Amino acid sequence: MTEVIIFKLKQEEGYFDASGFDDSELSLVPEDTVCLSLENASITDAGISSLPRLKELRCIDLDSTKITDESMDVITSFTSLEEIWIEDVGITSKGFKKLALLPNLKYVSFWGTEISDDAYDYVMEKLPNLKSEG
Template structure:
């Protein structure tokens, strides 16, 4: 998906690559981050709980991290979020359904997850404009 924010914003101001950070270091992420990359990191729910409030975040890539539904509860506080990547994570239907609380969410990729049709349909019912891959 070449028009994805995660790819377009990679060389822009506000992009933050946190793939080398540990859970204890996530509190150091600037609060004005626009695109946060945590893909393939060792970040867990404990780390996500330490994130500052990201008031401008538009994109978060959590692919192949160690997050679960607990992290999704934090992610839904970022109402400016437009794009979320949660491939190959331990998010269940319960966590996925929380995405319906993100009014600006435009795209979510959830390959290699156990998301049911029921959870998917719940989110699409609340966010009919949402594009998905998974």
């Protein structure tokens, strides 16, 4: 398995577990969050759009949430993002391609998604050092 940072950051200051949150609570995420876990949270695109500006965000886990391509515009605004987990979500090839806008992205896990080879190749061409699983 590729070395990922989420497991290291869980032990450090700046890790925020919002896996029990719903859309109405996402505005409460601290702005200095470095690693945000939303795994299995009852959140949608509407909730993602209410996240504060997370300038220091390095890692986000969105596994098994109800997000779609619509959330990718907000997610790609977190330009410090190095790692993203988007397993079992409603992101398609169109949304996946937006990952190419994240210059610091080093790792993506996208198991259980419908990403085309063309979309994958597009992102890998733009981010040749990106490690991925999915």
